[in-house]
Amino acid sequence: MTERASQRSNSRAGTGKQRGAYHHGNLRQAIIDAAVEVVSESGVEAMTLREAARRAGVSSGAPFRHFPGxxxxxxxxxxxxxxxxxxxxxxxxxxxxxxxxxxxxxxxxxxxxxxxxxxxxxxxxxxxxxxxxxxxxxxxxxxxxxxxxxxxxxxxxxxxxxxxxxxxxxxxxxxxxxxxxxxxxxxxxxxxxxxxxxxxxxxxxxxxxxxxxxxxxxxxxxxxxxxxxxxxx
CATH class of the missing domain: 1.10.357.10 (Tetracycline Repressor, domain 2)
Structure with a gap:
């Protein structure tokens, strides 16, 4: 799904929803994808590592394994x-x-x-x-x-x-x-x-x-x- 299609889907379904529990896949990519969702919906200002973690369904400390900030x-x-x-x-x-x-x-x-x-x-x-x-x-x-x-x-x-x-x-x-x-x-x-x-x-x-x-x-x-x-x- 493209970002534009994803934005339309999120708009219909409501924003701020968690992706669901993360299951031992590519954590780094999951965090990046979650960050793209947040920025698409609310702008860079609203994107935090904590929010990206919540969207990806991982602990708030998990993103720090790959991203210092x-x-x-x-x-x-x-x-x-x-x-x-x-x-x-x-x-x-x-x-x-x-x-x-x-x-x-x-x-x-x-x-x-x-x-x-x-x-x-x-x-x-x-x-x-x-x-x-x-x-x-x-x-x-x-x-x-x-x-x-x-x-x-x-x-x-x-x-x-x-x-x-x-x-x-x-x-x-x-x-x-x-x-x-x-x-x-x-x-x-x-x-x-x-x-x-x-x-x-x-x-x-x-x-x-x-x-x-x-x-x-x-x-x-x-x-x-x-x-x-x-x-x-």
Missing amino acids: KRELVLAVAEQGMAILRRDMERRLAQCKSENPLVRMAVLAHAYVQWAMRHPTHYRVLGDRLLIDFYSSEPLLADNRWIRDNMQHLLEKADERGMLAVNDLALANLQSRAMAYGLARMLVDGHFPEFDLANDDSAGAAMIDALDGFVALLSRDPDGVLKEIRAHK
Whole structure:
């Protein structure tokens, strides 16, 4: 179940409910999952190790076996979210049959906004550098570097083939990341109803169209690239 679906389910069933007794599984993961539930429902401020333990059905001291404090637990939520994002991107690239680097860039962008739609809590936590010590986490740095390097590699391949209408590849990489991040932020913060996009399906389609149009504008042949991107959805 995605976070968004879980939030709807919790809303119908009532919040603050305990998951049930924990039975000798992965305690660390159970605590992280419980923390995601609390943050989804009530925000980071309401999340404590004690509440995460209660949700997971374990003793109040159990989380301290893995997390010295709240900040470390929130960081673990961020690491989980980034790992999910990277897996989604790797899977989508593996499924993409096109060798056009701009089409593959669009695939990465699609994966990003669709991940944010499915995992809004992870998106919020990852996006707030005041909540987490991002640069102290090797998993976060490694996954973020993988995303950035793949984007840069695809831009370089497009440039080598004479496909790009832009010259500054680093700037194009930054702009591409900002475009995807900004659309995801608008979604998670609830801005799309202002544009008559009141549900996930319409907002999701609008984000994909916006990303496709942006990637196409990087090309010397925007119409051709846009056509190929849409053919590989």
